[in-house]
Amino acid sequence: MHDVVIVGAGPVGLFLACELGLAGCSVLVLERDPEPHSPFKAKPLGMRGLSVASVEAFYRRGMLHQLLTASGVHDDPGADHDAHEPSALRGVGHFAGMVLDPALVDVAALPYRLPSPAMEVLLTHLESVETLLSGQASQLGVEIRHGVTVSAIAQNEESAVVRAGEHEYAARWVVGCDGGRSAVRGLAGFEFVGTEAQLTGYSMHVTVADSEELRSGINLTPTGIYLQPSEGHIGMMDFDGGAFERSQQPTRDHLQAVLRRVSGTDVTLSDVHLASTFTDRAMQTTTYRRGRVLLAGDAAHIHSPLGGQGLNTGIGDAMNLGWKLAATVHGYAPDGLLDTYTRERHPIGAAVLDWTRAQVAVMRPGPHGQAIQAVVRDLIGTRDGTTYMFERLSGASIRYDLGSEHPLVGRSAPDLHLENGTRLGDLMRDGRGVALDFSTGQCLRDSAMGWESRMRYAAGPAKNDLGLGAVLVRPDGVVAWAGDRTPDREAFERAAGHWFGGPEI
Structure with a gap:
């Protein structure tokens, strides 16, 4: 029996497989298509835009350089990290067909942004992304089977069984990443609600x-x-x-x-x-989990491709789910950790559906649509308007409610850079969380060692610590806790226990 069976070998399913494989889980991926290659995944129809959040995900797992190469990008921004100041964005996309001017983005207003090897936007194609991820997954021991059509799913309190043809595949958990017409979604009885097509x-x-x-x-x-x-x-x-x-x-x-x-x-x-x-049907499941079956990507939410949000939202789902499911498999997840997947990601999916609905309303032919277009054009002709749009398109506006008033907690961590050359992104390649301690006395060292197999500890002064004394970063790159110049050890330990379970004995 496998730890996890993933149905669907697209970018979302493969990224999740890599996350689980990196954590030492036994993973089987089942894909309906008999061959991984398709003309619809290659240029030109397979072209997709990866947002800042998605590019950061590849960077944090050590795959950015390979992704850039596969995408035909030879100007690697990681060649000079500190010189890559985000003062001149390459491109920021469009809203309802109205292209945004990168020069109008107020970079200084973006929350906790620091120079990073991750590009602002990366134009790539599905074939290159899937080839990279499938190769990475195979290296991590993930088994991928093509030409497998799922016809039934049964589950109990201990496991789930996926039937495909004459074969049954047992696993402790099943994740449907099988797209907008997800078989897993229907077979597992997920409720799928939303609005019908306008175009x-x-x-x-x-x-x-x-x-x-x-x-x-x-x-x-x-x-x-x-x-x-x-x-x-x-x-x-x-x-x-x-x-x-x-x-x-x-x-x-x-x-x-x-x-x-x-x-x-x-x-x-x-x-x-x-x-x-x-x-442009905009539909979403009411929950992302039913028992031992979970959904990610288009299996959980569908909408029009306006703004290139679908692939990026799916990668965000996989990044959020992977470490939580792995912790559950290995038995050290604190109570309720897996339920935070739906709690954190469902509102993100709902916001994306509304984002695409708004664009459809703006584009609608006739005097009403044209009147709204005129208003929106005026708004995106301003610095504040374009900056707002960029925050939504890039993922910079995403913040999970983790119960803290600190403005950094719940956001994607900036790429903090220690003076010894160590970068946060480099510390995240093995899929563990990270405790960065900027205090001169390294006061969190002993506390962090209690979770050594689940987080890395790095200490020392930073080139730009943003006024912080320490930060605790979850494996998905989200800040779980932030302390001041003299970090509170008890507060750190409470946060670590909340997200990583009890310390090791």
């Missing part, structure tokens, strides 16, 4: 006979939106009430008619190489 979206790789008819970049029009990130790669959204179902294969004539209507041109498609459809 049909299309992503296609085509040959355009008269490409000069179409503008490059993102184009918000009176009848919808279309974008052309590169020649022949076109996305568009048609406000048809979601009438064109994903199960239908879009023909050349249909795609051409929609593109003409949305773009307001007489453009001609001479050939269609690949095409897929989606909608």
Whole structure:
């Protein structure tokens, strides 16, 4: 029997598998598709944007350089960490097709931001991400099986059994990472609620006979939106009430008619190489756990791809769940730790659904939508407006309610840098938590040693300690506790026990 069976070998399932493998869990990944490679995962249709939070996750697990290389990025910002000041952002995305100006982001206003090897935004493609993660997972002892379709799930108080064809796979826990049409979600009886589609979206790789008819970049029009990130790669959204179902294969004539209507041109498609459809249905499960079955990524929440939030939210789910599930498997998780997964991540998913709904409302054709667009354009033309948008898109605004009034607790930890050259990100590669002690007397050393197998302890003055005396960082990079110049040992020990269980004997 495995510790965990993960259903779905996309980026979310593979990232979670790496987290669990890093913690020494026995993990089996089951994937329905017979082959890992697909033209829809490669360029151009497989292109995705990774947010700051997602790039930080790869950095904290020592995979950033490999990710940059696989994504074709040769200007590695980690080459000179301290020189990588975030004063000139490369790009910050868009809201409802209205592109944000990076120069308007007030970097100084961002909460606890420090220079980091992690880029602001990384444009990559699914194939490179999955290849990197599957290789990493295999090195950590994770078994990945393709061509396996799950048909039933049964569970009791001790374990769960996944049936696929003639085979049954037993595990202590099962996690569904099998996408928006999750089999696990339905088989385990999760309630899935939300709002229905307003539009049909299309992503296609085509040959355009008269490409000069179409503008490059993102184009918000009176009848919808279309974008052309590169020649022949076109996305568009048609406000048809979601009438064109994903199960239908879009023909050349249909795609051409929609593109003409949305773009307001007489453009001609001479050939269609690949095409897929989606909608803006915004749905979420009411909980991310039922007994010994959990959900992550699109299995737990679906929405339109506006703003590139889906993949990034899923990686955040995996980062949050991985260490908590591993602690539960190994038996040292404090009471209720696994339940904090839903408590922390469900509001994040709900906020993303509303974020995409708001964009659909703004883009809606007609005088009402255009009136809202005019207001939003004015707002994002200001420094405060663009900074707010960037905080939401990058993940910088995420803060879990961990019951502390300290403004850093619950946020993603800044990449604190000790004067001896040690960086917080480097200390997190093995998946343990980190206790950073900036006090001159290293007053937390003895206390931290009680959790040595679950956290790393590092002490010494920092290049920029942000006025702190010490911080306790969870394995997912979230600050669990922060102390002043003279850290309170008892407070530190309470926080460590709350998140890491009792100290070792």
